[in-house]
Amino acid sequence: MSDMLTLRGVHTHIGRYHILHGVDFTVPEGQTTMLLGRNGAGKTTTLRTIMGLSPPSAGEIDFAGASIGGWATPDIAMRGVGYVPETMAVFSDLTVKENLVLAARSGPFDPTRLEWIFGFFPPLKKFWLSRAGSLSGGQKQMLSIARAIVEPRRLLLIDEPTKGLAPAIVMALIECLAEIKRSGATILLVEQNFRVAEAIGDTVAVMDNGAIVHRGAMAALSGDGALQERLLGLSLEAHQ
Amino acid sequence: MTDATAGGEALPKPPLDIVPLLLPVILALAMIPLIGSASTWVTLTVASLAMGMMIFIMASGLTLVFGLMDVLNFGHGAFIAVGAYVATLILLPMAAWVQADSLWQNLAAVTPAVLLAMAVTGALGLVFERVLIRPVYGQHLKQILITMGGLIVAEQGLYALWGPQIIPLPLPAALRGSFIFGDIAIAKYRLLAMLVGLTVFVVTMLVLNRTRLGLLIRAGVENREMVEALGYRIRRLFLGVFMAGSALAGLGGVMWSLYREQVHASIGNELMILVFIVVIIGGLGSVTGCFIGAVLVAMVANYGGFLLPKLALISDILLMVAILMWRPRGLYAVTNR
Numbered sequence: 001m002s003d004m005l006t007l008r009g010v011h012t013h014i015g016r017y018h019i020l021h022g023v024d025f026t027v028p029e030g031q032t033t034m035l036l037g038r039n040g041a042g043k044t045t046t047l048r049t050i051m052g053l054s055p056p057s058a059g060e061i062d063f064a065g066a067s068i069g070g071w072a073t074p075d076i077a078m079r080g081v082g083y084v085p086e087t088m089a090v091f092s093d094l095t096v097k098e099n100l101v102l103a104a105r106s107g108p109f110d111p112t113r114l115e116w117i118f119g120f121f122p123p124l125k126k127f128w129l130s131r132a133g134s135l136s137g138g139q140k141q142m143l144s145i146a147r148a149i150v151e152p153r154r155l156l157l158i159d160e161p162t163k164g165l166a167p168a169i170v171m172a173l174i175e176c177l178a179e180i181k182r183s184g185a186t187i188l189l190v191e192q193n194f195r196v197a198e199a200i201g202d203t204v205a206v207m208d209n210g211a212i213v214h215r216g217a218m219a220a221l222s223g224d225g226a227l228q229e230r231l232l233g234l235s236l237e238a239h240q
Numbered sequence: 241m242t243d244a245t246a247g248g249e250a251l252p253k254p255p256l257d258i259v260p261l262l263l264p265v266i267l268a269l270a271m272i273p274l275i276g277s278a279s280t281w282v283t284l285t286v287a288s289l290a291m292g293m294m295i296f297i298m299a300s301g302l303t304l305v306f307g308l309m310d311v312l313n314f315g316h317g318a319f320i321a322v323g324a325y326v327a328t329l330i331l332l333p334m335a336a337w338v339q340a341d342s343l344w345q346n347l348a349a350v351t352p353a354v355l356l357a358m359a360v361t362g363a364l365g366l367v368f369e370r371v372l373i374r375p376v377y378g379q380h381l382k383q384i385l386i387t388m389g390g391l392i393v394a395e396q397g398l399y400a401l402w403g404p405q406i407i408p409l410p411l412p413a414a415l416r417g418s419f420i421f422g423d424i425a426i427a428k429y430r431l432l433a434m435l436v437g438l439t440v441f442v443v444t445m446l447v448l449n450r451t452r453l454g455l456l457i458r459a460g461v462e463n464r465e466m467v468e469a470l471g472y473r474i475r476r477l478f479l480g481v482f483m484a485g486s487a488l489a490g491l492g493g494v495m496w497s498l499y500r501e502q503v504h505a506s507i508g509n510e511l512m513i514l515v516f517i518v519v520i521i522g523g524l525g526s527v528t529g530c531f532i533g534a535v536l537v538a539m540v541a542n543y544g545g546f547l548l549p550k551l552a553l554i555s556d557i558l559l560m561v562a563i564l565m566w567r568p569r570g571l572y573a574v575t576n577r
Contacts, residue, residue, distance in 0.1 A: 051469055077471035089466040091459040093574065098455050105471050147470070 003062075004029040004155055004186045005050065010059035010069070012049045018210070019045045022059065025205040025212050027155070032177075032187040034197040034218060036232060037207035043190040044086055046207070047157045050188070051083050052076045064154055078105075082148035086159040086190075088140045092133025096124055096143055099132050103147040110151075117146045120176040138169035145173075149180060156180070156187045162196055174199055194232070198222040206231045260571035264535045271543050279424045284542045290430035292538035293437020294499065298492030298511060299518045299530050300444060301485015307461035307525015307574055309478045311373055312380055315387035316489055316515065317508025318394035322364055323357040323490025324497040324507055325398055328407055330356060338412045346412035357494045358487040365486025369479055391509065398505040407503040415498075433495055440488065441531050448527060457481060461525040461574050514541075517556050521563045523570025532571055536563075 005027035012020040020042050027033040035043050048054040050061060052073035061069040068076050077083070091099050100109065118125040121142040127135060132143055141161055148156055161177070162170045170193070177200050181187060191197045197204070201218035214221070214231050221227055268285055275281045302316045330353035331338055337349040372390050376382040411429055418425040448454035456477055460467045464474050496511065497503045518537050522529025537556050544555035551558075563571065 053465055053469065072473070073465075073468040074471050074473045077469055083469045085466065085469070089463050089469075091462050091466070093458055093462055094455060101452070102455055102459055102467070102472075103470055 002029050003027065004064060005188065006060075006062040007046075007050070008060045008062075010046075010049060010056045010061060012045055012054050013057045014045070014054055019054075020049060020056070021210040023049075023207070023210070023212055025215055027186060027188050028203060029186050030184055031202040032181050032189060032200050034201035034204045035188060035190045035207065036192075036194075036197060036204060038232065039192075041207040042210040043207055044159055045210075047083070047085075047159050047188070047190060050076075050157060051081065080154035082153035082156045084144050084148045084156070084158040084161060086163065088144040090132040090135070090140050090143050090147070092131065095129050095131055096135070097128050099143055099147055100150050103150045106151060113150065113152075117149065120172070120179060121146055138165050138172075141165060141169070141173065142176075145176065149185070152185075154186060156185055156189075158187060159190045160192060161189075162191065162193050170196065194228070257572070260529070260532050263571075264532065264539060267536065267539050267543070271539075271547075274547060275543070279422075280546070282424045282426070284546055285539075286426050286430050286434075288539040288542040289535060290427075290433040290437075290499075290538075291542065292535035293434050293440075294492055294495050295511070295514055295518055295538060296437050296531050296534035297440050297495065298489050299515045299522075299534060300440065300527055301481070301488045302515060303519045303522060303525055303527060303530040304457065304461070304481050305478070305485055306519060308457060308464065308474075308481055309377070310380075311377070312383045313373065313387045314384055314512065315368060315372070315390035315394070316485075317510075317512035318368070318391045319361040319364060319486040319489035319508070320493035320496070320511055321398055321505055321508035322394060323361045323493030324409075324503045325402055325407075325505075326357045326360045326490070327353040327494040327497065328402075328409060328503055329353075331409060332407075335410075339410065341413055343414040346414045350412055354491060354494050357490040361490025361493075362483045362487035365483040366479065368486070369482045373482075391512075395505045395509060402505070404505075409497050409501055409503050411498055411501055429499065433499065436491075436495065440491075441527070444527050453477075514556065517560050521560055521570055523567075523573040525574035526570065526572040529570055529572035529574075533563075 003026040007023050007025055010020055010023040011018070023042070023046055025033075035046060037043050045054055049056050050063075050068075052068070052071055052075070056069050059069065060067060063076070063079060063081065066079065068079065071079075091102070094102070100114075123135070123139045124142055124146055127139065132140065135143065145158070145161060148158070158177075161173055165173070174196055177187070177189070181200060189197075189200065198218060204214070204216060204218045204221050205212050206214040206221075208231075214227075221231070268288075271284070272278075272281055275284065298316075298320055302313060305311055305313055305316075331349060334349040337345040340346065368390060372386050373383065376386055415429045415432060418427045419431070446454075448458055456467060456472055460474050460477060467474050467477075493507065497507065514537055518530055518533040520533075521536065522531070522533035536559060540555045540559045541552065545552040548555075567573070
């Protein structure tokens, strides 16, 4: 299986702060790679760097055969990268429909795909013409993910989708992410909830202080409590 | 996919925030007993609406530029002044047509003058954005300094090209005079200004609410980073909005000069204070807020000038302070900035 995304020695500065210190990891095609680490480890900045929102100051980023380090964000998106930010960033003044219209760059919606999305996220169908700003937090997260998958993307970058959501909604999101994964999508997922990570992840990269400190199979990390304790610095219970 | 196939009932819509919309109406009605004379009240109200529409035309582009790209363009007044001067290139040589009794001859002179002014200021907007603003994205202090510098250079350029004297710019003959209803006189040109301002407002709202371009602009005002992450080049969108806003400022400059019947190089500098007050009162990025803000500013200026002439100079500042104390992000806040 080839690698869809490869980061080699990526450094990122935000202002005068040096956030990423030579990040190296790969995301295999068709798999879900979990990016774990404590708060402030650099996970969000890594996704933003891949997306071109916080351009790298050094290193290489290869995506689907192209070196995209330093590309403008729209070019990276057009290459087939979908992004779900931590803040969800739905356009609250626009309706659910209008949010998805903007995300469907190539034209009218594919009805089959839209029904597939409604299958995961029934509230989006129900509130199709409502302003996104009036949705609940969980519904906004659904919309944010739907926006990233309304058209097929080669790679999905998803930043902490379960953060702050009720357990029932988290379970629905896990189901959704598992279904997206089964559809063959390649996903790089930042997640604090270890249970979510082990339910979805195929491979894992753990970050600390702006660098990768562990790479391997998710199953291996999942089965090794001592390694979890060492890498994540907290007991498993704290991540549940 | 249609709305019908999507189905489902919509969430209850948040209540329409109509209080700002009612403010001009309340203000106008409250002035009736204070002014006393009905004809004076009508004259002042129509003058306010006409002035408000002209200020709205000048300010509408600036509010979108603020909202979309967080750019503080203190040079916007340059487009107002350049628009006014460019119009004289056609209106002065065609003075005979402008002063002819035929409406068609008037229009044959004024229409190309307006179109040329808008084309030149739109093109100037392109140069202004590329040369002055692009290098200072995200740097507010530098934006203020360089755009103010641009305004000064433009103003001095106009002095150099046209000289320091005030250029008389008479109203076209067909637009002179008033419609008389009993003892109420309504100036024709003020009605035209209201009509043009309303047209600009309606067209802008239709574009913003009924087109994909409008969706992109509204989304970009709210979160430009996410618009880029969806694959849209927001810099190009911004450039388009900037040029359109510059062209509208040019149109506003022509209309204001005809209203005052004179052109001078500092016209942009003078109007910028009013334009900024309108943009701030309305809420950065909000065209509706800008529209309401422009009417309010003009009403306060006209009613205030009539009732309390000594307060006229600071009436708009007082209005801004009052509005911001009530709604710190403006009447219709769009952005979080």
